[in-house]
Amino acid sequence: MSKKNDLKLLRTRYLRGPNIWTYRPVMEVWLDLGELEDFPSNLLPGFNQRLTALLPALVEHHCGVGERGGFIQRLEEGTWAGHILEHIVIELLNLAGMATGFGQTRSTSQRGIYRMVFRARDEQVGRVALQQGHALLMAAINDEPFDVKAAVEAVRTQIDDCYLGPSTAAIVGAATDRGIPHIRLNEGNLVQLGYGAAQRRIWTAETDKTSAIAEGIAGNKDLTKTLLKACGVPVPEGEVVDSPEAAWDTAQDIGLPVVVKPLDGNHGRGVSLELSERADVEAAFKIAETEGSDVIVESFIPGDEHRLLVVGGKVVAAARGESLCIVGNGRDSIVQLINDQLNSDPRRGDAEEFPLETIILDREPAMRLLLERQGLSAESVPSDGQRVLVQRNGNVAIDCTDDVHPDVAHAASLAARVVGLDIAGIDMVVTDVSKPLLPQRGAVVEVNAGPGLLMHLKPAEGLPRPVGKAIADHLFHEDETGRVPIVGVAGSHGTTQIARLVAWLLHLSGKHVGLGCREGLFLGSRRIEGGDRANFEAGQRLLMNREVDAVVLENGAASILNDGLAYDRCSVGVVTDLHGAEAPVAPALAEHDIHEPAQMFKVLRTQVDVVLSDGVAVLNASDERVLEMAELCDGEVILYDIDHQSPALVAHRAKGGRTVSVDGHHVLLTHNGQVPVRCADLNSAAARRMTAGIADQPVPGSSVRCLLAAAGVAWALGISPELISAGLETFAPSTQK
Structure with a gap:
């Protein structure tokens, strides 16, 4: 078989938020198969055997068949290179330790051009996996050698460089299990849990509750011991020294044997135990001096080193060291x-x-x-x-949580409180952790701020402990979700004015609102940036703002396709229409192979897909295709339309649903069989000014529908009809800087 030309990666885009493919971040790759469009896997002699020899675990991929060996079956039947690349990349990620199961490959309107996506928790990791998978695919097609081990190692190295450390990942994972969202704030382990004013921050196992003063105290072993001793916590006698000779003099004063260690060291580096000879003490001083700024000599406490993890005043895990x-x-x-x-x-x-x-x-x-x-x-x-x-000691990785005596736990908890740490690793030397501390001359030897969690998550012996959950629960009470009200407005007709009007109504209700729309970025009623801010970046900035307790974001189709939504879930999602793809005015959508309104359904349904189970989708009932999205919503649905007696609204009310409509010149809020509530007079001067100010509406009645949509959102958020009416009367359509 002649050598096949390389398939081309036309463009690669990382979708960071919920998107048309899935709720989670993915890598989307546009592929040009070239001549490989005419050569599915069953027409490439020996290819299937070469590929499965390189990646035997492909047999575990179910693919669309839904059972083990499903992908192998597809290979034998004949499948195309884009689909094969998807599974190769997923398998390389699996082999590198980043378990991945999601992927899809779809053809486009152009022959030989495909869109391939795969789950990618980190953009750089995804790019390396794609690069290695691409090379492996072409090597298998052209019967050329390929080093799978090196490819997996390249991906694993990128994971180590980019992914969260195990301690941070455990806390984030526990928060995610509780439905608490997160945003990574740097390339390291600084992570925001929750949104806006409801957020908390962690940096490894330190939190925004961790006092800088307490951290400073913990970093000074001598000061820590002084405070602990004053509060009745047993500590070894010791003294800071500045020379080998002083170290020996102090050792003689406090009594041999002694421990020599750096004053501000960590991980047990530079610590020498049970020293009784002058030469050993002086040599230990020089070792400790290289690890920290000062050296401390302490009396030696017999027993094993233990690490007790204290979270919110309670011991949640303990590990023992061994020689x-x-x-x-x-x-x-x-x-x-x-x-x-x-x-x-x-x-x-x-x-x-x-x-x-x-x-x-x-x-x-x-x-x-x-x-x-x-x-x-x-x-x-x-x-x-x-x-x-x-x-002599250290190697602290043997779980002993269930053995900790209450007296020992009390001493550890007291040590953390004395220093002032909400999360602390208490290093304690004790012969038997299941017995009281004082009778066996046990002592606290160190208090650590930001302790590592790995010894508790993956102990060398014993049970792993849910320490990430303990920290997440410490940061968020049982009834807290870390969320603020988020409203997403999607469509093309009047979405900017709907977003601005909703933000105004939330402002009147007492919320400090962040708004991102095509007219700019707003905090409260003040525009802080002009230009189009209906995009992912602007949304993330608002969600990171600790002053914001409600967020309104306009989401155009192009923004969803380019980046995904800025938030994982929302309280209210609005869809106004499925227009915007009509040529020649939508080159940004044509780039994504979106050319007609029917294709917009899959794009804009993303806004409805992310509505929380206790949230609400507000949908335009005059558009039959938008109406179809109602069944996709996990939460409640409020329909709006001008005609109070439209069949869609009547049917929705008959099923117990809520509707927003117009009767005569009044906006009506109707729920089930209850008497409708009037919340606005469309004949008022203010309402006429407002609808006149919405000048970009090509569809008759669109300006009124904007008011109805905004009223529906306010109703969904619990804003009273009286305040909705007042807000509609006082809203100014023109942008104020």
């Missing part, structure tokens, strides 16, 4: 024995997802000192059966 030993065989050096007996443990690794660190003696001077005290070095060859102590 590490190797056993000689008379042949191998200590370095080789460490690699064979310790680093071979699958729980050890350098990436954040491993609960135990890889031991590299070159970066662990405290371990080298411990070996020296045993008369050994990294190159020494222990005799057969000789036990060598490599790490």
